[in-house]
Amino acid sequence: MLSYLVQRLAGALLVILGVVSIVFLLVHLIPGDPVEVMLGESASTADRAALRASLGLDQPLAAQFLDYLGRLLHFDLGTSIHQRRAVSELLLERLPATGLLTAASLAVTLLLALPLGILAAVRKDTSWDTGAMGFSMLGASIPNFWLGPLLILVFSLWLGWFPVSGREGAASVVLPALTLGTGLTAVLSRMVRSSMLEVLGEDYIRTARAKGLPGHRIILRHALRNALLPVITLLGLQLGALLAGAVITETVFSWPGIGLLTIEAIQSRDYPLVQACVLMISLVYVAVNLFTDLAYARIDPRIRLGGGR
């Protein structure tokens, strides 16, 4: 386990270094002079020189990169050009909203995907199965930025059950969470179905049936627990899709999280803030994947003994 842990951590560090490098290089991809783009044409020469110096853009690339790494190690993400505040402060302010939205979407996903997948597997080839998988296909094909407005139209404008947008009270999280959770539900319910079907063919299920255990007990205790392993891995991998989807969903609902902050930063050409948002979301994703892998290795000895990938 220890050697697997060390190997996996070293790999993650390399990936993190690569992600930091790409995020650092993003600002250098802007066509033209980034300082001019950020300040606009009306800025004075002195202002430009000051911004250039404060961003370190007058230094050679290698020196800029080392400086960037050094500041990251001290959790110094720079200063927002537009809001004139520390970027880390802005991120911390928005973090709880995104955390709440992600957690609520995960809850929606699990509440929908597990019953759908189990139902489809247990009643394979019946209309239940076709219906559940058809629903999952619909969910996989509907884009967040259309489902969101549709839900607002029906549940906020026509029925008036939930607020249209923003974050006011507990009810306001329902529609964004449904919007964000639908895509993941679609992927996950298919995975639950195929994983359950595999497990239901095993000998120990037949044994349990032969013992005369009640059906629900076989499905929940014997089949589901074994079927959940691949589902958990997929959940970890798909959390990234959830985080990236949060950018669009938060924009639809004006949900004050990191995703909306990213779009606001792009629109106001606040590049240090854009860099920090992208870095933050990506690093959370890397960390989640790392923990999923480690948890999986802890549960399933075949992975750590096989030397990983």
Place this chain on the structure above:
Amino acid sequence: MRFWLPAGILAAWLVMALAAQFLPLTPNAIELPQILASPSATSWLGHDDLGRQIADRLLIGACTSLLVSVWVVGLSLLVGTLFGTSTAYHGGWWDKLAVQLVDIFLAFPGILLAIALAGLLGPGIDNVVIALTTVGWVGYARLSRAQVLSLKHREHVQAAEALGSSRWCIMRRHLLPLMAAPLIVEATFGVAAVVIAEAGLSFLGLGVQPPQASWGAMIRDGSRYMLVAPHMVLAPGVAIFAVVLSINLLGDRLRDKLDTKMTAKTGTPS
């Protein structure tokens, strides 16, 4: 029915996109008396917030999404397959470096890197293609690498090597034909993903330039007038949904038919 309906929808998408080049459309003509007008006999899908014909803009939008998805999937497939095939066949430190690079790109969740790139490069179709290809090639690289690793020790490849065939010839004649099926399936789902991604970028205001029509930008405009003119959001949304659903349905059938084990789709690390 299960084949012809999605196939028909996709055919309609192609015809719409191609016909948009030739029909006398007026997607940017502003008719002030018609602002937010509901669908009627003379304009099937009504007018938007500037009084422009939604039906005309829908056709131009079909063209935009087709153009972007053909370019992005084509380029990603080319770059990814060449990269994955050559590194896996070559092996050694070059392959190790390639795996590391692919891992780094995969560490950016979903469309996030494309959003950042499109935001920094500025709006425009070419920048959308660049941003989505930068994110898209990785999947094909990983898939083709895994395929080559399992194929390169086959007997027919060894025979070709013994005969002194060049590396390029082995890749083209002996490896690529056997890798085609999973790559085609992956590319099919890739088209659906790019249609959503392009519309998503345009929805965020990072896609095509404003007068140019895109389904995503139409939804974005429409979401501000939902109570008075829901038809503005419905028409482009139904279009995206129908196209993506059809591609996914046909992709599933294609996968069953070609019977490839899609490791990339379920996200298992290669």
